[in-house]
Amino acid sequence: MLDFSILKRQNPLFKLINFEVMSDVFSKDKRSEVMSKIRSKNTKPEIIVRKFLFAKGFRFRIHDKKLPGKPDIVLKKFAIVIFINGCFWHGHINNNCRNAKLPKSNAFFWKNKIIGNMQKDERNINLLKELRWNVITIWECQLKGKFLNDTLESLLTSILGNISNTH
Numbered sequence: 001m002l003d004f005s006i007l008k009r010q011n012p013l014f015k016l017i018n019f020e021v022m023s024d025v026f027s028k029d030k031r032s033e034v035m036s037k038i039r040s041k042n043t044k045p046e047i048i049v050r051k052f053l054f055a056k057g058f059r060f061r062i063h064d065k066k067l068p069g070k071p072d073i074v075l076k077k078f079a080i081v082i083f084i085n086g087c088f089w090h091g092h093i094n095n096n097c098r099n100a101k102l103p104k105s106n107a108f109f110w111k112n113k114i115i116g117n118m119q120k121d122e123r124n125i126n127l128l129k130e131l132r133w134n135v136i137t138i139w140e141c142q143l144k145g146k147f148l149n150d151t152l153e154s155l156l157t158s159i160l161g162n163i164s165n166t167h
C-alpha cells in the first residue's frame with residue numbers, strides 16, 4: 001500500500017483531492033504515450049468549444065502566450081478567458097469525475113505532479129483576475145455525452161451576461 005500521510009500533512013490541497021486509484025492496465029511505454037496524447041494542444045474538448053463559439057459568431061485568440069497560463073480561448077471584447085481543462089492533469093476535484101483517477105503505478109509521482117498543476121492553475125487565475133479578466137474553466141468531463149449541451153449553453157449565458165460589464 002502507498003502511504004500518502006506525509007504529503008497529506010504538508011499540503012492542504014491533498015485533502016481536497018479524492019482520487020480513486022485505477023489499476024494500471026498499460027505498460028510504462030504505453031502509459032507515457034497515452035499521457036502525452038492527453039496533454040497535447042488542440043485536444044478534442046478544446047475543439048468542441050472553439051467550434052461552438054465560432055458558429056455562434058464569436059471571434060477569439062487561442063493559447064495567448066502573453067497572458068498568465070496561456071488561456072485556451074481569449075474573448076478580448078468580453079474580457080473573458082476560457083481554460084478547457086483535462087480532468088486528470090488539472091485535478092478535477094469531484095467525486096463523480098471518473099477522468100481524474102490516478103494510475104496505480106507511480107501514484108505518488110502523479111499525485112505530486114497534479115497538485116503542482118493545480119497550484120499553478122490557481123496562481124494563473126489569480127493573476128488574470130488582477131488584470132481584470134473574467135476566468136471561465138470548463139472541464140473535459142463537462143463536454144461529454146449528456147452534459148455537453150448544458151455546458152455550452154451555460155457558457156453562452158456567461159459570455160452574454162458579461163457584455164454589460166465590459167467597455
Ligand SMILES: [Zn+2]
Pocket residue numbers: 087092094097098099100139140141142
Ligand atoms: Zn472531470
